[in-house]
Every structure is written in C-alpha cells, then in structure tokens.
Amino acid sequence: MSDALDRPATILVLGGTSDIALATVRAMRSPALSRLVLAARPSPARDETVTLLESEGFSGVEALDFDAADTSSHEELLDAAFDSTDLDVVIVAFGVLGDQQDFEDNPDHAVEAAQVNYVGGVSVCLRVAQRMRAQGHGSIVVLSSVAGERARRSNFVYGSTKAGLDALASGLADASQGTGVHVLVVRPGFVHTSMTAHLEAAPLSATPEQVADAVVSGLRRGSTVVYVPAALRVVMSGLRHLPRAVFRRLPI
C-alpha cells in the first residue's frame, strides 16, 4: 500500500532493465520501499541491474524471468510476483523500437515487434489490473509514446504498436475508475536511452530522469495521461489536427 505521501512499498517493473524504469524506481525510492521486483529476460544486463541497484542501497531486489512475447507464461509470472505481498506500483516498461526500413523489408520482424509491444502489453496490463482490483488498490504505469498518437512515415510500425498499447491503457484507466486502481499513461517524446543511443535526438527530447519525475508527479496528482516534456501535449494537439497532406510532408 502506498503511504499518505504516495510512497510505494512494493514495485514491479516489467522490462526490468529499461533506462526509464530504472530512473523511475530511483525517483520513487524512500524508506517505505521494501520490495522491488525486476521482471526481464534472464541476461547479464538483468543481473548487472540487480547488482547496481543493490549497490545503490535498494533492499528487497528480486529478479523474475519474463518474456513479453510469450503471453502464455504471463499468468504464472504475475502469480509469482503478487504472491508474497501486494504490489503498489507496476511499471510496464518493455518494448522494442526496431527499424522502420527493416520492418518494411521483413514483415516478420514487424509482427514480432507488435507481439512484444502491443500483444505483450495487452496481456500484462489486463492481468495486472485483475490482481490489483482484487487487492483493492495499486497503480499501473504504462510507458506509451507520442509516436502512437499519430503514426509518422518515419516509424509507423513502432507507432502503431504504441497506438494499440496506448488505446488499451487509456481504456483500462477509464474502466478502473472507482476500483481503487489507477492507470497512468506516459507519453514521452524522444528519450535519451540505450534504446535510442544510435538515433539523432528529436526536438523536445527528454532524459529518463525527466520521465521519472513526470511519472511521480502524475501518480501523486492522479493523472491519466502525462506528456514528457509537458509541452508535447500542445505540440501533439497541433500535429493531430494537421491535414494529412501537410503532416505527411513534415520532416519528422
């Protein structure tokens, strides 16, 4: 149960090695935090993350095996995560960015990305929501993207997976009203992470720490959607209403 200062005692990160998720758990850290579960594919990166967080003084850090694309394993995984304690915050942070040209050349790769980002997201969001309703409280943080708000020529496959996830999470947020469960949809623009290190930064880019701060304040205020940086809300509102013929020609 998060306390009166909105400090969670337990956090589950799905996609436990994500830079944004790590920045977020650091921002949520307090003496109240007693259990932090990192669910990710078994990898040296996951082990390093556990070691790193422990060296920073986090206690109760656990790792669980999680494959976003293998939805048949999710029920068991979440049973294990919810078994010993309530979970106050679950961060849905996994996702693949891929390469637009590769997706167009190899549609199988696009299907795989959709399997992870969207299908995996549907699977965990709905299962987590069920369990949180049973415990009567909890917050689900879903990392969406402005790329899903209006798909762009330059990354519409990735954008479409995030569009699906965003629609699912937004609907779940509405469906969760009055259940004690809160869903926060996070729409960052370009974020400087290991996933985007090879790309040129877009305007209004953000750091993982900025995303983390927006998540913490969004949870505190009970927001349904936060943009990072906040100015993107206005920019996206403009882009959404541009005539398609103009939008298509924009160098974005």
Added chain:
Amino acid sequence: MPSLAKVAQPRTVHEVAQLVIAAGPRGVLARGAGRTYGDGAQNGGGTVLDLAAFDSIDLCDDGDVIAGAGVVLGHLVPRLLDRGRFLPVTPGTRWITVGGAVAADVHGKNHHVDSSFGAHVRWLDLLTADGEVRRLSPTDADPRLFHATMGGMGLTGVLLAARFATIEAPTASVRVTTMRVDDLDRLMALMVDNDNAHRYSVAWVDAMSRGRRLGRGVLTLGDHARPDEVLQARRGSGVAGGRLADEPRLTAPQVPVSPLNRLSLAAFNEAWFRRAPRLREAEIVGIAPYFYPLDAVGGWNRLYGQGGFLQYQFAVPDSGSDVVRRTLERLSALRAPSFLSVLKRFGPGRTQSPLSFPLAGWTLAIDLPARTPGLGAVLDQLDEEVLVAGGRLYLAKDSRAVPATITAGYPRLGEFRAVKNDVDPRGVFVSDLSRRLAL
C-alpha cells in the same frame, strides 16, 4: 488514493459471525465512524464491517455505560450529561464510535489524571475469528486478549459492545483557565507546574511561528464546573452554558484548490494567538466548544483540498522533551501551512496493552498538507529522533511510517502478535495499516 473494499452492514451478531467465517483471502475489518487519519479503518480488496446497527445504549445505576460498538460518542454525551455524568476519556472529536475508542485506546485532555480509555473499561464483547463471542475483562485470569484488544486497531476481532465507567459532571460546562505563552520553554514549564492541579490540560501551539516565538501557544486548564459557578457566570456576563448541538454549525465545502496556504494560515494562527488572553481565570465554557472545537466546522478536513493532509503525532518520555522543540523547528523550517497543533502531557501509559500509545511524558500532534515538498524526508528523520528518545508514533494517526519504526516504538509488539496469532491463526482480521506496517 484510497483503497476499495466491500462494506457490509450486519444487523445481528449472527450476521457478523457469518461474515467473519466467510472471509476471503483479503480478510475482514470492523470500522467505526471512519475518523481515523490514516489507513487503520481500510481493508483494500477485503470486507469492512460497518457496525452502525450496534447502537444500543444502556445507562447503569452505578454510573457505568453498556454501549454497542457502533455508538457514536456524540450521541452518548447528551444522555450522560442529563444524568450528571460524562465520558471518562474523550478525544478531540465526539464523532467517533465506542469501537474506535477501544481500537485506538483513545486519550484526552485528562490523560495525566485519568489515563486512556482502556483504564475505564470493565469488559468487552469481542467476536473472534472462530465466530465465537468472548467477554473479556481486565480481571480475567488471562487478560492478555483484553489488553491486546485495547489499542489493537481492530486486529484481534470485531468488538460488539463494551461496558465502561463514567465520571461525574455536575454541569455541562467547564471552568477554564487560559494562558497565552510567547515561547515553547515557558509553555512546557507551565504545563509541568500546573497540570496536576487540573483535570484537563492541553496547549494549542502555533507550529508556523519560528525563532524566538517558536512554539508559542495557549494553555488551557479545565475542570468540570459546579452549578453555582455556571449560575454566577450566566448572571454576570451571559456566558452560554452547555449547548451541545448535534450538527456542526458550519460545513466546509469540497474545494479544488485549498484555501489553506502559508499566508492564510499564518494570519489565522496570529489572529487566534492574539485573541487569547494573557491570563484569564475561571471562565465558564460549554462542553462542546471546550472539548470539540473542530466539530463546529463539519468536514474541516476538506479544506486541505485534493492533496489531503496527514497528522504527525508522537509521544516521548520527559527525558526526550527536546524532541518537541526539534520537531517544531524542523517543520516550521519547511514553511508548511499548519493549523494549530496540540501539545499535551501524558501520565503513565497502560503498559498492560502492548499497542496502547500513551507513555508518560509529552505528546505533540501536527496537521500538515501531504503535498508539502520535503515532508517525507523530514518526518523520517523525526521518527529517528522520537525512537532514540524512547518514544513512539500513534497508530491511529499514522499514514506513512515504516514497519521498523513501529517495531522499535512498541517493544512489546511481539506479545501482541503472539496473542493475535493464538486467537486469529488464519489472519482474518487485517487492515491497510496492518499490511503496511506488517503488524
């Protein structure tokens, strides 16, 4: 954000027993009037029992009361006053239930003389996890379950009824001495010197004042007034007697943005401080304005807006009295808007009850807006100081402590757990508080 539970309103003991026996994995919790500041009356995902139907009041010839757990003190007080009696202990609001008074082992302005509620209870009827009703008394051969239940935050079972003593109150008024004091040291010294001469004693402290004025406050010392004193006061100045309205005179609206900020509250506290006399003796004041000043504004908590507020209340022994000063220093440095805070001396605690809060020394209670920047870290530090001084936090007020703070502050928590485990091995009785603090 509050948690969600199913609320059941049983009307009979049989219905309570069925609800307890049928409890699912998220358990059951009885709730009183829902006045707890923290999460002690919530049970996310489980069942919460509203015992409002258990509202019988039986006034015994010897002055005792047998009351259902759902009886609201505010409804009992007028009936007691009609008989020249009053509650043995009353907290700062009368809109709590007998069940809540037992669960929190509440204290009042007379703690230094009369101890806490549990000291006046003759017996309790407790429905335990097996569905049985047990009558528990402090004179039982094994009184451990009685003592664990007093202050046990509803975690030992469902309280159905209690018999407790009352005290004499020849009128519905209190004779009050008021002293305005410019600084904390003098205030605390005055309290030490004067407490024992009066049944009631409490100081309201301006938690926003700093520097030389740190901890300035108004000390009120009270005793039940005699009929001749009330008559004389009425003849002289027309002072009201014991008006005890059922409904609040004002109701606070739900506000999107809190009107309580640093400036408005500093101005309020200043005005309130200046209004108090330097010294006024033998003023005759009604029971309601004396004991329940905040009850005059219904829903006053809403004034804090959507961000809400929390109350920090601790007790420290006399040897740790400087924790009071340091708390006021740290919190006034945050410049958090804070209403008048309450400082009080405690007499000896009821050490028989492992989770009873009061201990001989001082208690300080401060309301703070939950969204005050930096509040969490400052309170965490203050927890440390309270513990080092041999003090503890009040479970009925807590909404942000960590398990280790409670374990250290209540060294006999293990005894409580042993009794609970004995009578509730499945852990049927749980609350958000008990989960958060691993009680």
